[in-house]
Amino acid sequence: MNATLMVPGGLAGLDGSALAQLVDALVERGWFAGERFIDAALCQALHDELRQLSASQALSEAGIGRGDHHQLRRDIRGDAIHWLDRESQAQRHYLTLMAELQQQINRALYLGLFEFEAHFAEYPPGAFYKRHVDSFQGRANRVLSTVLYLNPEWPADGGGEMAIYAEDDETQEVARIRPEAGTFMCFLSDRVPHAVLPTRYPRASIAGWFRRNASLGGRIDPAR
């Protein structure tokens, strides 16, 4: 049975059986990908918002590294981003769903997820993100990575897939996920090597991270 969990205000919630699959997949292989995981109307509203942000030049070129180590590297990563700031109803709806997911995962897996940060991302034609992991062991402030794709009817020749590689041999590709609207991925941030393959069309998504409340060497871990 597909029990839909309720969120306030009559908004679409998360599907209970999809959530159970997500938890099982995280335990068994460290990553999950589910089609139609997030409601189509919400994906469309988020996609519209990202296109407006892009048209009004409210996106900034993404870099790599945090804090003092932040640098632009178009040879590694070619997207432009905008951090979610709860400005729209669609953002608040999505963040409510992620809060619900956080609660369910903490209940099932005791991961101690503490907060969530996320940004819109737009990869222009030709852009990619080379193979990487999202956090490093021992400094794993980012515990669980998420990506929601926002592109309706992604063409078969569109490229732009997320490639996932084996944890113990990162030259071995184990899956490719098309960035189709509604598809949601999550994976353990320090364990799953992944890449965005070069896209042929503008590619829209929201990348997000559940974080632990970590402090490094006496310094509070910078939020971004």
Ligand SMILES: O=C(O)CCC(=O)C(=O)O
């Ligand atoms: O958009 C994707 O498929 C993945 C993006 C990613 O790996 C990241 O932003 O760290």
Ligand SMILES: [Fe+2]
């Ligand atoms: Fe990543």
